[in-house]
Amino acid sequence: MHLVFSALLVVLLVSCGLAVERTRDLLGAVVIFASYSLLMAINWQMLGAPDVAITEAAVGAGVTTLLLIGAVSRTRRREE
């Protein structure tokens, strides 16, 4: 059961990365990237590194998302 959960998590992570690369709408890409870093935090916790998971949850899901949304709102929203 543990293995099934880990495999599901890794498949979801890879599909998140592919979706970030495929999405033309940059705000959607930012949102998917935030959920990618959340799943990565869960993965760090599965690997037994809760301190890295805390940093990933704080920096990846909070600060990086705000910075990227600020960048999108100062430039274009659609990728050409």
Place this chain on the structure above:
Amino acid sequence: MLDPVLWSLLAFLLIMIALCLARAAVGPTVADRMVAINVIGTKALVLIAGLSVAARQPFFVDVALVYGLIGFLATIGVATYLERGGPST
């Protein structure tokens, strides 16, 4: 006895996260994406707390606490973007 139930519950939550992720990828309006990231955050919070029960390591709950403190920032950011008058579709 408790372990298979708990792990299958966590896997079910992960499948629900995948469905919300599909909505965030497809969703035509910004509001869809905002609600999707909020729901994903809440589900991940429950997932981290359940993982700390399943792994029998109580200090893993700290990760859930820190994420609960920080996690609303993404929603606030998208809402500020909407309020400032970015295109909503």
